[in-house]
Amino acid sequence: MAAVRFGGPPSPSSGGTGGSRETQQQVLAETCVQLAEYFAGQRRAFDLPIDWTAVSRPQYQVLSVLFDSVGYGDTITYGALARRAGVGDEDRDGAAALPARAVGRIMGSNPVPVIVPCHRVVAGNGLGGFSGGIGPELKRWLLIFEGALPPTLDWTPAGLPE
Numbered sequence: 069m070a071a072v073r074f075g076g077p078p079s080p081s082s083g084g085t086g087g088s089r090e091t092q093q094q095v096l097a098e099t100c101v102q103l104a105e106y107f108a109g110q111r112r113a114f115d116l117p118i119d120w121t122a123v124s125r126p127q128y129q130v131l132s133v134l135f136d137s138v139g140y141g142d143t144i145t146y147g148a149l150a151r152r153a154g155v156g157d158e159d160r161d162g163a164a165a166l167p168a169r170a171v172g173r174i175m176g177s178n179p180v181p182v183i184v185p186c187h188r189v190v191a192g193n194g195l196g197g198f199s200g201g202i203g204p205e206l207k208r209w210l211l212i213f214e215g216a217l218p219p220t221l222d223w224t225p226a227g228l229p230e
Contacts, residue, residue: 103182112140114183122179126166129153130174135184141214145192146171172197187211 095117105111118135120128133153138144144152146168153166168191175186176199187210190196198207211217 099183106182116183118180118184123177126170127174127177130166130171131178131184131186134186134189138185138188141216143188143190143211143216146175146189146196147192149189168192175199182210188214188216 099116102111102114102116123131130149130153134149137152150166150168150171171189175189178184178186187198187207195204195208198204208217212219
């Protein structure tokens with residue numbers, strides 16, 4: 069899996085990743101199955117191959133640690149993720165060399181949102197941003213869906229008005 073998009077399908081000229089067309093179709097079909105299971109409340113972790121070739125080394129370090137260590141219904145702050153990923157050397161105070169705002173930029177550039185759960189990364193003083201779909205409200209909805217936040221009075225599982 070190289071990318072997940074919010075919105076309509078990509079243009080035919082956007083290209084694809086390596087592998088045979090049959091393999092790409094199999095991965096796409098399995099991705100659709102697993103996303104449907106997730107949104108039906110039947111899947112808590114994704115078991116898909118992730119193509120990391122289009123991301124930088126710091127992106128890979130942070131996103132792969134996020135994928136491997138922050139489970140369904142859990143959250144982590146931007147700063148804690150930077151420390152957990154160990155990106156760069158630590159300074160004298162033991163703080164991560166990569167600042168929390170840089171982790172925020174990496175979350176905003178995540179090519180596989182939901183599957184690599186950037187919505188589970190929050191600010192130390194609140195929700196933080198989210199670049200997918202409709203922005204922070206989608207992040208809030210995903211965190212409520214996973215049980216990381218309590219539901220609001222107007223929340224529905226489908227996210228649609230009743």
